[in-house]
Amino acid sequence: MRTVPLIGDILLAIALTGCATPPMAPVQMPARPGQLKLCAGAPATPSGNLASNPDYVEFAVDVIDSTGAPTTGLAQSDFVATGNGRPIPIAYFRAEQGRPPVSIGILVDKSGSMVTKLPVVSSSVDALLSKLEPCDEVFLFAFGMDPILVEDFTTDHTLISQRMRLVGASGQTPFYDGVRQGVARLDAGHYPDRVIVIFTDDLSSLDNASRHATRDDVVSSALNSQNRFFVVGVGKPDATAHPISIGIYSLTFGSAHNGVDAEDLGKFATDLGGEFFLITAEPDENAPKVSTRERNVSVYSPSPRRYAPLVADPGQVQQFAASVASQIDRHYTIGLITSGPPASTAGQISIKLANHPSARTTVHPIKLPPSTPSH
Incomplete structure (x- = not known):
């Protein structure tokens, strides 16, 4: 009998089926760079x-x-x-x-678990952009298995907002690789005051794909830089986890599609010398459902699932934006x-x-x- 190999073949086929799923709403690079109008006046300097x-x-x-x-x-x-x-x-x-004007990098986790949370990220980015100065330059970087510089440095904040709405979610989360890539792009900023804002939902269970950077690497680099870090967790803190899942490389435990690991994200922000914000969001059952496969395809449900997107209290979103804008000053x-x-x-x-x-x-x-x- 070939029972054991057959089971292995079935599980491998299921895993490959999930990995072959194309990303949702793939982001294309812009046809031309966004407008970049920097402030001409240099800040005062010491003798x-x-x-x-x-x-x-x-x-x-x-x-x-x-x-x-x-x-x-x-x-x-x-x-x-x-x-x-x-x-x-x-x-x-x-x-x-x-x-003084500021160079800002907005880093967005676009892994599969973020599929219900991207609308909240978009509204949070909009709120923050509305409080920036016209000379502030911003870039938007979406990290995942296929990271992309969605929009390079621009002072056209409306363009950043529009491009954010094109970001889709799928796949695993090379979190530390993505953060390191985003921070490296900030090095090209034109101003000495530099800020990184990271939107994600988890670390401990979702960083399942980093190949080039570790948590220690990212923390050490952050502490040796002059960048300010803000980590923003998005999700429902009391969401329950999914059953055990099978990935192509390993057996892993699935995490809740609406969940957020506030405790670990808060510690990560502290390790970076930065600040953590939690934007609590609830499913909006009246909104059109979003469809995606699980990050690691479940042996029980290899088909795409449909979820209600999350929505956050507008007051909480505005509070986050006002606090970051105040600290940028x-x-x-x-x-x-x-x-x-x-x-x-x-x-x-x-x-x-x-x-x-x-x-x-x-x-x-x-x-x-x-x-x-x-x-």
Whole structure:
């Protein structure tokens, strides 16, 4: 009898059937680049002696009051800086008149589990774009088994919104590979203030396809960069998991198509030195259903399934966008002369208000342009 090989052949055929499913609404590269109108004025810079000092580091500093509003009108004497618990004199201070422009990368998980969540991602991206400044440049990158730069750097925020609606979902999740690729693209940004916003729904069970990067790789790279990171989890936190599933390479447990792993995503954001947002969404049973195969084809249901897309509370979406926009603002620039390379000292530095220790102060390193030797 050939019972065991036959079972293996059947399971392999089922798995191959799922893998052959084409992506939903594949995104085509734009025929031409989006408009890019950068701000002509360069931000103020410190004196040549400071800028050329290899121990000089610069930070974007914001002070948030108890209502969440930024505090303006502060002077250099209002701040104190310490490194490893020791005072550091402030070598440079500037109160910004309007925030400098920002380079922003929007990274969207387009794996199969995101099929019900992409409408929420689209509305969240729209809300964030509406709060940006006209000179802010944005790119949109969708990562999955076939990652694509949906739209390269552009100041046409409406175009980013339109292109986001073309993103479909299918396949596995090479999460860490995708994040690393997106962060690498941000290196081509034209402004020193740089931001990454990542939309996804899970890490522990969904990163089942990364081949080139690990969690440690991504975290180490983030901590050595001057980028700000925002991780946005989208889904229904109490959704239940699917039964066991069979993938082409391994036996895995399916996760809920509406679920979101808020705990692990929050820890990942903390590891990056960033912030986590949870956008809780519920199925909209009145909306047209979306159809997709499972990420790992179930031995019980190899056929495509139909799901109700998720919808989020508009107030929660706006709150997310307002919070990110507020943190992107840079109200003060503070420069210090430290000992050791900036990458190793930045995480050991604290900048706070001298007389208001309870105020929330956010501090982010600024990537300085290469210094040119003076003659």
